[in-house]
Amino acid sequence: MKLSQLKSQPVPAVYMKDGEPLNLMVEADMLTPQFLDEMSMLDAAVRGKGKAKAAVSFSEQARQFSFFVNVLSRVIAAWDLTEENGKAIPVTVDSLRTLPLVILADLFEVCVKAGTPGTDDKKKSDASISQAVN
Numbered sequence: 001m002k003l004s005q006l007k008s009q010p011v012p013a014v015y016m017k018d019g020e021p022l023n024l025m026v027e028a029d030m031l032t033p034q035f036l037d038e039m040s041m042l043d044a045a046v047r048g049k050g051k052a053k054a055a056v057s058f059s060e061q062a063r064q065f066s067f068f069v070n071v072l073s074r075v076i077a078a079w080d081l082t083e084e085n086g087k088a089i090p091v092t093v094d095s096l097r098t099l100p101l102v103i104l105a106d107l108f109e110v111c112v113k114a115g116t117p118g119t120d121d122k123k124k125s126d127a128s129i130s131q132a133v134n
Contacts, residue, residue, distance in 0.1 A: 010077040013114035015107055024107075025078040028115030035071075036112070068104060069096045075111045 010025040073093045081089045089095050096104065 011114050013110050014025050015110045017103070017106075021082045024076055024110065024114070026111045026114040027075050027077050030075050031112060031115035065101060065104070068108065069093055072104065072107060072111070076107070 007029045011028045013024045013026045015024060016023040073091060073096055076091045077093055079089075081095075083089060087096055099107075
């Protein structure tokens with residue numbers, strides 16, 4: 001089997017803000033254990049949890065959020081975010097940098113959940129695998 005056969009297509013995810021959905025297509029294959037470890041350290045540093053709290057300066061937090069934006073620009077394959085006039089906003093580093101930090105953190109959480117085992121799509125896939133093996 002080739003590694004490419006284990007890769008999946010982007011999966012749908014929804015971010016809700018004030019009762020309005022933002023529909024996303026997430027490159028769930030980018031969410032590897034190594035990636036999640038790196039993001040966990042980033043999250044701890046940015047939110048001031050654990051040992052990272054005292055060691056992270058404002059400039060370090062800014063650098064880390066720039067990294068965070070770059071990662072989201074690669075994980076979000078598509079979305080239906082538009083300007084007030086209805087014009088589609090592309091998923092880019094520049095467009096993500098205009099969003100509040102709390103929204104970026106929420107979007108990241110939605111993306112991680114979309115790529116985490118235990119979602120409905122993953123359960124369907126597991127059922128298919130179980131049937132094929134038995």
